[in-house]
Amino acid sequence: MPVVEVSGLVKRYADVDAVAGVDLTIEPGEVFALLGPNGAGKTTTVEILEGHRDRDGGSVTVLGYDPATGGRELRERIGIVLQESSVEPVLDVREAIDIYGAMYPRRIPTGDLIEMVGLQEKADSRIKTLSGGQRRRLELALGLVGDPDLVFLDEPTTGFDPSARRQAWSVLENLTSLGKTILLTTHYMDEAQHLADRIAVINRGVIIAEGTPDTLGRRGDGETRIEFSLPAGVGIELIPVPEAQRMENGLVRVSTVTPTKTLHELTHWAVAGGLELDRLEITRPSLEDVYLELTDG
Amino acid sequence: MADRPTTARLVLDQIRYQNKLFWRTPIAAFFTLVFPLMLLFLFTAIFGNEEIEGLGVTTAQFFAPGLAVFAAVSAAYSNIAIGTAFAREDGILKRIRGTPVPPSVYMAGRVGSSVYIGLLAVVVMIGVGIAFYGMELIPRALVAATVTFLVGMLCWASLGFLVAAIAPNGDSTPAITNGTLLPIAFVSDVFIAMTDPPAWMDFVGDFFPLKPFVVAFRDAFDPTLTGPQFHWRELAVMTAWGLVAALLAIRLFKWDPKGDRSRPKARKADEPVKIV
Numbered sequence: 001m002p003v004v005e006v007s008g009l010v011k012r013y014a015d016v017d018a019v020a021g022v023d024l025t026i027e028p029g030e031v032f033a034l035l036g037p038n039g040a041g042k043t044t045t046v047e048i049l050e051g052h053r054d055r056d057g058g059s060v061t062v063l064g065y066d067p068a069t070g071g072r073e074l075r076e077r078i079g080i081v082l083q084e085s086s087v088e089p090v091l092d093v094r095e096a097i098d099i100y101g102a103m104y105p106r107r108i109p110t111g112d113l114i115e116m117v118g119l120q121e122k123a124d125s126r127i128k129t130l131s132g133g134q135r136r137r138l139e140l141a142l143g144l145v146g147d148p149d150l151v152f153l154d155e156p157t158t159g160f161d162p163s164a165r166r167q168a169w170s171v172l173e174n175l176t177s178l179g180k181t182i183l184l185t186t187h188y189m190d191e192a193q194h195l196a197d198r199i200a201v202i203n204r205g206v207i208i209a210e211g212t213p214d215t216l217g218r219r220g221d222g223e224t225r226i227e228f229s230l231p232a233g234v235g236i237e238l239i240p241v242p243e244a245q246r247m248e249n250g251l252v253r254v255s256t257v258t259p260t261k262t263l264h265e266l267t268h269w270a271v272a273g274g275l276e277l278d279r280l281e282i283t284r285p286s287l288e289d290v291y292l293e294l295t296d297g
Numbered sequence: 298m299a300d301r302p303t304t305a306r307l308v309l310d311q312i313r314y315q316n317k318l319f320w321r322t323p324i325a326a327f328f329t330l331v332f333p334l335m336l337l338f339l340f341t342a343i344f345g346n347e348e349i350e351g352l353g354v355t356t357a358q359f360f361a362p363g364l365a366v367f368a369a370v371s372a373a374y375s376n377i378a379i380g381t382a383f384a385r386e387d388g389i390l391k392r393i394r395g396t397p398v399p400p401s402v403y404m405a406g407r408v409g410s411s412v413y414i415g416l417l418a419v420v421v422m423i424g425v426g427i428a429f430y431g432m433e434l435i436p437r438a439l440v441a442a443t444v445t446f447l448v449g450m451l452c453w454a455s456l457g458f459l460v461a462a463i464a465p466n467g468d469s470t471p472a473i474t475n476g477t478l479l480p481i482a483f484v485s486d487v488f489i490a491m492t493d494p495p496a497w498m499d500f501v502g503d504f505f506p507l508k509p510f511v512v513a514f515r516d517a518f519d520p521t522l523t524g525p526q527f528h529w530r531e532l533a534v535m536t537a538w539g540l541v542a543a544l545l546a547i548r549l550f551k552w553d554p555k556g557d558r559s560r561p562k563a564r565k566a567d568e569p570v571k572i573v
Binding site for chain 1: 552
């Protein structure tokens with residue numbers, strides 16, 4: 001049985017449909033990313049699943065419950081990691097985890113959790129002394145304290161610097177290895193790509209694409225891009241592949257569905273002519289490219 | 298599930314959690330527990346602990362119960378209003394809503410904690426009155442004192458939740474609670490002993506639920522009176538205020554932080570996937 005099943009979900013604010021007919025299915029053990037720009041409807045969707053908001057239409061099942069009426073039973077089995085720190089700063093880390101842990105029938109021991117999120121050194125410090133990144137790790141611990149079957153992660157690394165993000169990701173990977181089902185929202189493509197098994201792109205309240213990080217959009221069968229700077233004294237018309245285009249930044253871009261053959265022709269031509277292809281780079285369209293194409297055409 | 302905490306357990310945990318927060322907010326602890334005592338010292342020092350002419354009780358017998366009630370009302374009304382409004386603003390209420398703790402248990406925790414702290418304030422104040430100012434416990438009126446205390450606390454706790462429900466943000470709540478409680482206290486026999494107040498002042502005092510709390514509680518410690526000292530009219534006034542406030546608070550209460558909180562807008566470029 002799927003952990004989350006959503007069909008035809010609608011939420012209206014005034015005259016705007018913030019969510020305009022979303023369908024989602026999340027299977028047990030899956031890490032599912034809901035990816036979209038700010039205001040696309042991801043937080044609204046997730047808050048309906050968490051039971052924080054009412055819906056105006058459609059059907060929603062989370063762990064077999066309707067979140068609007070699931071109450072205590074449902075909330076004993078989900079863990080919500082909020083985007084912003086929201087614990088009284090006068091408590092210390094261990095106390096906060098103990099207080100929240102005591103609400104659940106099942107629980108991960110406080111010591112294990114502190115270790116899992118790497119807060120051992122701060123275990124007995126007041127929360128007000130924690131750095132931003134440490135607070136987010138505490139948030140994560142509080143979301144996991146009830147040993148949930150389904151974890152909601154709302155933009156877990158928004159505002160992090162790159163090294164803090166890598167750190168957070170390794171904690172989250174740890175989590176996925178425990179077999180938890182995770183619903184992640186993010187507006188970072190690389191985050192979805194890095195963490196998720198499956199990604200749904202949401203924009204203007206509807207899901208516009210869905211797939212694995214590799215197959216999303218046209219990415220699986222898309223073209224490969226070869227780029228290099230035009231050697232001095234060589235006109236673009238001399239390049240022996242027909243797809244060559246000159247870019248604004250002085251680079252030549254070749255988009256091809258047969259990269260091995262095209263690259264061979266290019267390098268053969270260059271070597272024969274004694275030319276060096278500076279800044280040679282071969283890339284597949286990144287998820288970012290696909291995403292930008294999907295979300296703003 | 299076998300290890301599921303009982304509702305009673307959850308309520309007790311919430312009370313302990315709120316108590317902990319109270320003791321770690323020294324300013325709240327000072328104004329609730331120490332400040333009213335300072336007023337008692339001050340009043341008895343200024344007026345002497347003599348019998349107040351026309352009232353038939355000593356300064357301490359008049360002021361100590363009223364100040365005890367004032368302290369307890371601060372614990373219920375001000376602490377609940379301010380604490381709950383800030384908890385919502387900081388997203389703590391939202392977090393609680395996402396846990397198995399039912400909203401009613403959270404509320405019960407806050408009320409239970411304020412009753413406990415209010416009781417502490419009353420015991421300290423009356424204890425000081427007995428130890429140093431010649432007050433005495435009157436066993437026949439203890440039941441009435443207890444009932445009055447509980448009804449008054451529930452009434453003011455409801456009013457505290459109502460303020461939390463309608464306050465635009467946390468910062469505005471101290472102004473709302475002080476701006477309402479202090480003026481009412483001046484016409485409610487808390488700070489001033491008036492033998493012959495103007496009629497309007499009596500009327501205003503009797504209308505709001507503070508003076509009924511003070512009068513009913515004070516009479517339970519008045520050695521010149523007889524009988525069990527149940528003040529039904531006063532209890533009815535407090536019950537009416539409490540019920541109306543509770544109904545309004547339930548209708549108007551929000552768990553989500555109000556207003557849109559800005560989020561950092563970031564859209565960082567993805568690294569190209571290098572194949573060669």
